[in-house]
Amino acid sequence: MTQAIKIDNLKYNYNNDQVLFDGFNLTIDSGQWVALVGHNGSGKSTLAKLILGLIAANSGNIDVFGERLTVDTVHHVREQIGMVFQNPDNQFVGATVADDVAFGLENKQIPSVEMPRMIDEALSIVGMLDFKDREPHMLSGGQKQRVALASVLALQPKIIILDEATAMLDPDGRATIMHTLQDLKARFGHDITFVTITHDMDEAILADRVVVINDGQLILDGTPANVFSQYDVIHNNGLELPFAGELAEKLDAKPKSYLDERELIQWLSRLNK
Amino acid sequence: MAITFEQVNFSYGAGTTLAQRVLHDITVDMPTGKVTAIVGQTGSGKSTLIQHINGLLKPTSGQIRIDDFELTASTKEKELVNLRQKVGIVFQFPENQLFANTVLEDVMYAPLNFGATKDAAKLEAARALNRVGVSEDLWGKSPFELSGGQMRRVAMAGTLASNPSVVVMDEPAAGLDPKGQTELLSIVLELKKLGKTIIFISHQMDHVVAVADQVVVMNEGRVVAKETPRQLFNRELSWFQTMKLDLPKAGQLAEKLKDKGVTLSRRPLDLGELAELINQEVGHE
Ligand SMILES: Nc1ncnc2c1ncn2[C@@H]1O[C@H](COP(=O)(O)OP(=O)(O)OP(=O)(O)O)[C@@H](O)[C@H]1O
Ligand SMILES: Nc1ncnc2c1ncn2[C@@H]1O[C@H](COP(=O)(O)OP(=O)(O)OP(=O)(O)O)[C@@H](O)[C@H]1O
Ligand SMILES: [Mg+2]
Ligand SMILES: [Mg+2]
Numbered sequence: 001m002t003q004a005i006k007i008d009n010l011k012y013n014y015n016n017d018q019v020l021f022d023g024f025n026l027t028i029d030s031g032q033w034v035a036l037v038g039h040n041g042s043g044k045s046t047l048a049k050l051i052l053g054l055i056a057a058n059s060g061n062i063d064v065f066g067e068r069l070t071v072d073t074v075h076h077v078r079e080q081i082g083m084v085f086q087n088p089d090n091q092f093v094g095a096t097v098a099d100d101v102a103f104g105l106e107n108k109q110i111p112s113v114e115m116p117r118m119i120d121e122a123l124s125i126v127g128m129l130d131f132k133d134r135e136p137h138m139l140s141g142g143q144k145q146r147v148a149l150a151s152v153l154a155l156q157p158k159i160i161i162l163d164e165a166t167a168m169l170d171p172d173g174r175a176t177i178m179h180t181l182q183d184l185k186a187r188f189g190h191d192i193t194f195v196t197i198t199h200d201m202d203e204a205i206l207a208d209r210v211v212v213i214n215d216g217q218l219i220l221d222g223t224p225a226n227v228f229s230q231y232d233v234i235h236n237n238g239l240e241l242p243f244a245g246e247l248a249e250k251l252d253a254k255p256k257s258y259l260d261e262r263e264l265i266q267w268l269s270r271l272n273k
Numbered sequence: 274m275a276i277t278f279e280q281v282n283f284s285y286g287a288g289t290t291l292a293q294r295v296l297h298d299i300t301v302d303m304p305t306g307k308v309t310a311i312v313g314q315t316g317s318g319k320s321t322l323i324q325h326i327n328g329l330l331k332p333t334s335g336q337i338r339i340d341d342f343e344l345t346a347s348t349k350e351k352e353l354v355n356l357r358q359k360v361g362i363v364f365q366f367p368e369n370q371l372f373a374n375t376v377l378e379d380v381m382y383a384p385l386n387f388g389a390t391k392d393a394a395k396l397e398a399a400r401a402l403n404r405v406g407v408s409e410d411l412w413g414k415s416p417f418e419l420s421g422g423q424m425r426r427v428a429m430a431g432t433l434a435s436n437p438s439v440v441v442m443d444e445p446a447a448g449l450d451p452k453g454q455t456e457l458l459s460i461v462l463e464l465k466k467l468g469k470t471i472i473f474i475s476h477q478m479d480h481v482v483a484v485a486d487q488v489v490v491m492n493e494g495r496v497v498a499k500e501t502p503r504q505l506f507n508r509e510l511s512w513f514q515t516m517k518l519d520l521p522k523a524g525q526l527a528e529k530l531k532d533k534g535v536t537l538s539r540r541p542l543d544l545g546e547l548a549e550l551i552n553q554e555v556g557h558e
Contacts, residue, residue: 039450040422086421142315167447171519238452250548269533271556
């Protein structure tokens with residue numbers, strides 16, 4: 001199994017701040033979808049920025065597809081990762097929505113004859129084709145997030161990191177993005193890796209693996225079913241279970257083990273027979 | 274302070290060739306001491322609408338009454354000073370409203386600006402920061418050196434510290450962790466108890482159910498519904514699809530149960546109600 005991201009004994013702190021990561025380890029296999037969750041300030045965005053080489057670790061190593069992240073390799077590493085930042089305003093570079101998507105493609109030296117089609121394709125996935133000629137800064141919050149996503153999708157990177165990229169989307173937009181990720185996974189299998197940072201546990205549950213961090217420390221790591229069986233640990237870390245999990249906790253007749261929504265519904269319908 | 278929109282139209286770039294008509298003939302009221310939730314799909318005009326409440330945007334035509342103040346296209350900037358003190362807005366992107374050197378100074382700014390002494394402002398700021406869960410070791414940091422959720426909390430503290438009569442929150446839960454979201458909802462209810470008029474924009478129907486007295490639904494720049502959460506979420510499913518809205522999670526799960534042959538006696542609004550219905554009605558025949 002190829003390792004998409006390998007973080008080994010990572011140490012990091014912001015300027016004069018206390019130590020955030022102190023010997024952090026995490027390996028993500030190629031083809032995996034990892035949901036990264038944790039309370040506010042636990043270090044999720046910092047970790048994403050470290051992987052992208054936007055900030056440099058104090059010590060420890062980060063490898064992306066076996067390539068060690070250093071000053072010399074940082075550009076090559078970044079080319080393989082598409083990241084949507086927590087605040088889309090920080091990421092717009094183009095004067096129009098279309099330019100913004102084009103920017104990344106130009107950087108990747110995509111032949112210019114192919115670009116219009118790729119731009120249109122990405123914008124239509126997120127439902128923003130009609131806004132092609134608009135200025136990114138003059139869009140609604142959710143529209144900005146959609147454009148930021150389109151810019152990353154257009155690049156077809158091998159690793160996609162979404163930092164709360166659905167936080168301001170309407171229900172329809174959220175569903176579209178989640179379906180898009182599922183489609184990409186079905187299409188590219190082991191060749192596409194996702195890291196989705198989210199506070200929405202019903203989104204986290206769609207991943208193959210859920211990683212919970214707290215103040216730079218890895219607290220839980222496993223399948224969604226595994227992680228969300230830990231009711232107390234999850235709650236003590238400022239989190240909650242997916243809706244179906246919270247519901248099961250409140251039932252008089254409780255299922256014996258953690259069930260996801262589909263399983264819980266099935267269990268309840270059998271109970272009713 | 275009651276807020277009334279009367280036949281409000283608004284275009285970005287009004288009078289230019291690039292004019293974009295965004296709000297169409299909005300007539301709606303947001304009563305004193307109540308929580309009005311505003312929902313609607315991306316780009317439906319929610320943020321544009323609420324920026325009229327403190328005169329950041331002025332209607333192209335029509336008027337907005339905020340207590341005894343009347344905002345129209347011809348209202349002058351200097352007439353707005355008073356209004357700005359009474360209306361506090363937590364914006365959709367918190368970064369855009371942070372500016373001071375430290376977190377504490379940022380939150381102290383409004384009370385100082387409105388005439389509080391330095392000590393009083395500090396007290397207000399400390400109280401607000403504690404209320405939103407910003408720990409004291411962050412108070413001396415630059416507000417730009419915070420995590421996304423921490424920034425959101427500081428922005429919220431800034432608004433609370435100025436003690437406005439009207440509190441407007443534009444997707445305040447975005448970026449907050451689950452515990453922070455629960456806290457936010459309890460802050461909203463607390464503000465309501467204090468008699469404040471609250472406007473709460475959200476894409477999360479569960480949050481709407483938890484706090485709202487009335488829900489205003491926007492679609493393509495128009496108000497298409499205004500009713501209580503109970504009324505709203507009892508509408509036909511097809512209506513929600515057209516408006517690209519969701520039921521609250523409890524209602525969604527109840528609908529899925531129904532598809533599997535488990536029909537509850539009513540459509541629940543929240544987790545508690547759903548659990549209660551299941552406990553009473555499922556498996557006890
Ligand atoms: N630029 C910065 N300078 C100094 N400290 C920072 C900076 N950015 C973040 N921090 C601090 O580092 C810690 C981790 O922040 P980070 O942004 O990684 O958290 P997060 O898990 O992404 O949180 P959130 O859910 O709120 O987005 C926080 O305590 C934060 O205050
Ligand atoms: N500064 C601006 N200039 C021109 N058009 C704008 C500007 N800001 C927003 N718009 C447009 O006005 C419409 C309404 O935007 P608004 O921000 O009010 O939507 P919203 O309901 O808050 O959406 P969201 O849920 O995505 O935040 C959108 O189509 C948007 O593109
Ligand atoms: Mg973050
Ligand atoms: Mg908005």
